[in-house]
Amino acid sequence: MAKVKVEFKVNGREYSREVEAATRLLDLLRNELGLIGTKEGCGKGECGTCTVLMDGKPVNSCLVLAPQANGREILTIEGLSSGDRLHPLQDAFIKKGAVQCGYCTPGILISAYYLLKNNPRPNRDDIKEGISGNLCRCTGYVKIIEAIESVTEGREGHEE
Amino acid sequence: MPGETGFWINGIEKAIPKGETRNLLEFLREEMRLLGCKDGCSEGHCGACTVIVDGKARLACRTMVSELKGARVETIENLAKNGELHPLQVAFSETGAIQCGFCTPGMIMSAKALIDKNPDPSEEQIKKALQGNLCRCTGYIKIVEAVKLGARYIREQREEKEKDIIARVGENIVKNDAVAKARGEPFYVDDLFRENMLYGKLHLSNEPHARLIQVDIEEALQVRGVVRILTAKDIPGRNAFGLKIPHQPVLAGDKVRFTGDPIALVLAESKEAAKEGAEKIKVIYEKLPAYFSPTDSLEEGAEKIHAGGNVLTELKIKKGDPEKAMQEADIVVEGEYTTPFGEHAYLEPDGGLAEYLDGLITVWCPNQGAHQFREMIAASLNLPLEKVRVITTKTGGAFGGREEPTVQIHCALGAMLTGRPVKIILSREETIRMSTKRHAAKMHYRTGVNKEGKIIAGEAKIYSDTGAYASLGEPVALRHTAFAMGPYVVPNVKVQTFSVYTNNTPAGAFRGFGSPQVNFGAELQMDRIARKLNMDPLEFRLKNALEEGEATITGHILGGGVGFKECLKRLKETLQKEKIPQPQIGGKMGIGIAGGYKNVGMGAGLPEKTGSGLQINPDGTLTLFVGCVDSGQGSDTAMAQIASGVLNCFFRDIKVVSADSALTPDVGVTTASRMVFLSGNSVAGCAREFKEKLIGEVAEKKKIEPADLDLKGRDFLKKSTGDRVMTLKELGKLIPNLRHDFVYQPPETHPLSLEDIPEKPIEKGENHLHFAYCFGAQGVIVEVNEGKGKLKVHKVFAAHDVGRQVNPQGVESQIQGGVAMGLGYVLSENYFLKDGFPVQNNLARLKILRARDMPEVVSIIVEDNHPEGPFGAKGMAELPGGPVAPAVVNAIYNITGKIISRLPVQPEDFREKDE
Numbered sequence A: 001m002a003k004v005k006v007e008f009k010v011n012g013r014e015y016s017r018e019v020e021a022a023t024r025l026l027d028l029l030r031n032e033l034g035l036i037g038t039k040e041g042c043g044k045g046e047c048g049t050c051t052v053l054m055d056g057k058p059v060n061s062c063l064v065l066a067p068q069a070n071g072r073e074i075l076t077i078e079g080l081s082s083g084d085r086l087h088p089l090q091d092a093f094i095k096k097g098a099v100q101c102g103y104c105t106p107g108i109l110i111s112a113y114y115l116l117k118n119n120p121r122p123n124r125d126d127i128k129e130g131i132s133g134n135l136c137r138c139t140g141y142v143k144i145i146e147a148i149e150s151v152t153e154g155r156e157g158h159e160e
Numbered sequence B: 001m002p003g004e005t006g007f008w009i010n011g012i013e014k015a016i017p018k019g020e021t022r023n024l025l026e027f028l029r030e031e032m033r034l035l036g037c038k039d040g041c042s043e044g045h046c047g048a049c050t051v052i053v054d055g056k057a058r059l060a061c062r063t064m065v066s067e068l069k070g071a072r073v074e075t076i077e078n079l080a081k082n083g084e085l086h087p088l089q090v091a092f093s094e095t096g097a098i099q100c101g102f103c104t105p106g107m108i109m110s111a112k113a114l115i116d117k118n119p120d121p122s123e124e125q126i127k128k129a130l131q132g133n134l135c136r137c138t139g140y141i142k143i144v145e146a147v148k149l150g151a152r153y154i155r156e157q158r159e160e161k162e163k164d165i166i167a168r169v170g171e172n173i174v175k176n177d178a179v180a181k182a183r184g185e186p187f188y189v190d191d192l193f194r195e196n197m198l199y200g201k202l203h204l205s206n207e208p209h210a211r212l213i214q215v216d217i218e219e220a221l222q223v224r225g226v227v228r229i230l231t232a233k234d235i236p237g238r239n240a241f242g243l244k245i246p247h248q249p250v251l252a253g254d255k256v257r258f259t260g261d262p263i264a265l266v267l268a269e270s271k272e273a274a275k276e277g278a279e280k281i282k283v284i285y286e287k288l289p290a291y292f293s294p295t296d297s298l299e300e301g302a303e304k305i306h307a308g309g310n311v312l313t314e315l316k317i318k319k320g321d322p323e324k325a326m327q328e329a330d331i332v333v334e335g336e337y338t339t340p341f342g343e344h345a346y347l348e349p350d351g352g353l354a355e356y357l358d359g360l361i362t363v364w365c366p367n368q369g370a371h372q373f374r375e376m377i378a379a380s381l382n383l384p385l386e387k388v389r390v391i392t393t394k395t396g397g398a399f400g401g402r403e404e405p406t407v408q409i410h411c412a413l414g415a416m417l418t419g420r421p422v423k424i425i426l427s428r429e430e431t432i433r434m435s436t437k438r439h440a441a442k443m444h445y446r447t448g449v450n451k452e453g454k455i456i457a458g459e460a461k462i463y464s465d466t467g468a469y470a471s472l473g474e475p476v477a478l479r480h481t482a483f484a485m486g487p488y489v490v491p492n493v494k495v496q497t498f499s500v501y502t503n504n505t506p507a508g509a510f511r512g513f514g515s516p517q518v519n520f521g522a523e524l525q526m527d528r529i530a531r532k533l534n535m536d537p538l539e540f541r542l543k544n545a546l547e548e549g550e551a552t553i554t555g556h557i558l559g560g561g562v563g564f565k566e567c568l569k570r571l572k573e574t575l576q577k578e579k580i581p582q583p584q585i586g587g588k589m590g591i592g593i594a595g596g597y598k599n600v601g602m603g604a605g606l607p608e609k610t611g612s613g614l615q616i617n618p619d620g621t622l623t624l625f626v627g628c629v630d631s632g633q634g635s636d637t638a639m640a641q642i643a644s645g646v647l648n649c650f651f652r653d654i655k656v657v658s659a660d661s662a663l664t665p666d667v668g669v670t671t672a673s674r675m676v677f678l679s680g681n682s683v684a685g686c687a688r689e690f691k692e693k694l695i696g697e698v699a700e701k702k703k704i705e706p707a708d709l710d711l712k713g714r715d716f717l718k719k720s721t722g723d724r725v726m727t728l729k730e731l732g733k734l735i736p737n738l739r740h741d742f743v744y745q746p747p748e749t750h751p752l753s754l755e756d757i758p759e760k761p762i763e764k765g766e767n768h769l770h771f772a773y774c775f776g777a778q779g780v781i782v783e784v785n786e787g788k789g790k791l792k793v794h795k796v797f798a799a800h801d802v803g804r805q806v807n808p809q810g811v812e813s814q815i816q817g818g819v820a821m822g823l824g825y826v827l828s829e830n831y832f833l834k835d836g837f838p839v840q841n842n843l844a845r846l847k848i849l850r851a852r853d854m855p856e857v858v859s860i861i862v863e864d865n866h867p868e869g870p871f872g873a874k875g876m877a878e879l880p881g882g883p884v885a886p887a888v889v890n891a892i893y894n895i896t897g898k899i900i901s902r903l904p905v906q907p908e909d910f911r912e913k914d915e
């Protein structure tokens, strides 16, 4: 199969890779770049564990072909923290007990990050809607929603 | 008296001499010889003499000693402790903020006064705090920088210190893997890669029931990249697995019994090649009649799915005289209820990775029992147990669905036969198609009560669909039977349960393990009787609730730890205070309730393996070895928490190694809410003995009586003097890797009594089916729009008796997660086959609740300590998913008057029919 060149930015870093045209963005991130924080729960766009931001918009990386990411900027869970400093959302998830098995966590964090970027003061329904593309089988969502709520603007515990 | 005539300097009390006329600067330098305090002007202009008095920066040259009665003075000499500089001192040196140094002590004291109050000051605030301090050398820029850096160091130090906690049972402790998980760091099995690794793909049966005539792999072998294809004849050992009855084929050779039976394993250089190979395999079948319900497979003359027939097990219990009691009852209510199969839908698809090195097979995989997998793998590979090691990777949810292997034996087989690492990750569709399910059940109930509202008789006949293989169908049937009447006193009972083979997906363990099904039947019955009696459903339950001293229907007279009545009472109080919210979907509002109970531990006289180990490492940390699998429920954290509390050492110094068959004890399967009780008790016991051992070592080395020694944090202290005599690290170097193991003996249990049980059992200590039970009562506020056939759950109240909580946040999280699953059970989730294949074959069709569907959940915790649980804890994770289903259905009746008897509820069950 013909190889295609993909040049793109992931978490602020430039990458250039030759991949087969049918390669999914998810596989490129995980298998080629070693960014295993992005998970595959279904491979069909149903679970959201593979959520990343592409040019600032959330996508299911299992449904995006790698060549489609050419020239784009991707944010994965690995890019959410800066070095040892966790993003306030990560802190909140940890403190509020929003992490159980952890398989949904990276995807939900990316969705939540996108939500807050575009709507710094979401209400509960906005938050629920904002993460409804992501399934979690462990937590019942309650603590996840509370964690996101705790870092919305004007709330206690909000940093920055 | 201190304070009246004297003051403190750096914590040391000093009397103020009568008629003292010196200022503090003179006093410090002349009297105390504390020369760090400098005299730059004696006039209050330079700040070189700055000290801290009662938390504020003060100029010593302008402070009269006679005014200092009771004051606390701190000078620069007080900053360095135990030979370690104060972070501000470090920061001043590191940033080059010190030139001639004359201003430095005063500067640092001003800065310290600021930071003590404001740990993260802005540049402005720093400049303001330093405005009284002159510096002629540096131009201040580096000084401001130094203060900022010092403040950061102090903050970091504090954060570090905050991590030094001794965890106690009952406290909220951040889970020990939460940070890594929030960063996306931990390795789940699909995140593991090996050099030279092969990918495996199974060819699954396309027939639900058939004899295999021919398996043709020729064409598949031609696919580029395919390295090898294995079929039944390649299996060196037992071609069968199964926790109870090993009869499920690893690779079917003669017969398939459901469409998840694997027939061939294709090993290839890439996933794509493996997939293509699997598709090219041709199988010729001789079809057999297939059955998808017990009714069909139990028909006269039905084809036998297994040689022994289509009944896996039949259980019968009888207590008192149910026939007679039923006749005497004033009211008898009869009902038939059905519940569907359930898919666990843990979010991480199942899989495994195996490596074969020096005759040793190592398999990395998610699971619920590393040792059980090891046994099954060893049997199929025909290897001795010690040649197989199963290492549990981070497990992305389990809920009972990872008790049986899916592809883990295949990975091991592939690795052994090719000598190359083999990874198999099932697609979501395959995970659903192959993995075990919750049993579907059909239940017939009769319940008799007297006019006073006391239950006097109960009967149930239960058909449980165990699918194509036994898996855990037998113990599940036992739970159906034992819990059939719910947490109530029913003196006369008859329960009969059949667990039946069909060609459905095998059913095994699923959160609740046989109790959610009967919970549904029993709690619907309860409401229906209450209505006939014209009694409040909650009062009716209270009147019949099990309590200490009462017998279950299996004749177990309950000892301590029965918090059911308390759950009901607390639920009642909460519901009474609750205001019913406004409708949101244009319907009518109503409330429903249900109770429930669930065993802790496998019980029934089965051996309960337990155990744990502790080891001291050369770096002073401790390793805790536990057999239980942390699939997200937080057992690693709970266990470390128990160990930390008992040892009195820091939580974060305890590294947990769990479920590695080579390192951790075999503790049986992580199931039945048993790990808090069993592993918890064994960790507590192990920690007690290990602490004694460590103290013994220190005592001997330091020639101190053990009774005079204690461990606190990282230090061994001599109690009589409070002195530190050794650190964990020092001891770790002296006795590196010393390990201690401990096995906990759980309370005895007895098998289910199949003999007749008297109406009022008297003998205590007999028929102890389980060593503990957890209880719960849940209430829901529901809205129904009958016209539109719409239903909305607004709020769930979940009162649970959990014994003592180990980690309250974790307990709450289990309740919320359980309620979400229970809501799925009643509102949307289903699983059945059509033409032998799963209809709900992906996560969308399974209709798992999403965040937008999730109502508010109010957790009400009842802590009825279990006398034998670790610190009174007993385990609780399964029950919360049960009562919510009947509670919702009861609410629908209360709103619409419609009796619904199946799950999940469908719109046509309550929609208004156009006449």
Ligand code: FES
Binding pocket: A039, A040, A041, A042, A043, A044, A045, A046, A047, A048, A049, A050, A051, A060, A061, A062, A063
């Ligand atoms: S893996 Fe992409 S949505 Fe599930």
Ligand code: FES
Binding pocket: A098, A099, A100, A101, A102, A103, A104, A105, A135, A136, A137, A138, A139, B347, B396, B397, B632
């Ligand atoms: S934490 Fe397990 S799926 Fe969300």
Ligand code: FES
Binding pocket: B038, B039, B040, B041, B042, B043, B044, B045, B046, B047, B048, B049, B050, B059, B060, B061, B062
């Ligand atoms: S010596 Fe006190 S301010 Fe100068």
Ligand code: FES
Binding pocket: B097, B098, B099, B100, B101, B102, B103, B104, B134, B135, B136, B137, B138
């Ligand atoms: S360093 Fe010399 S006066 Fe400040």
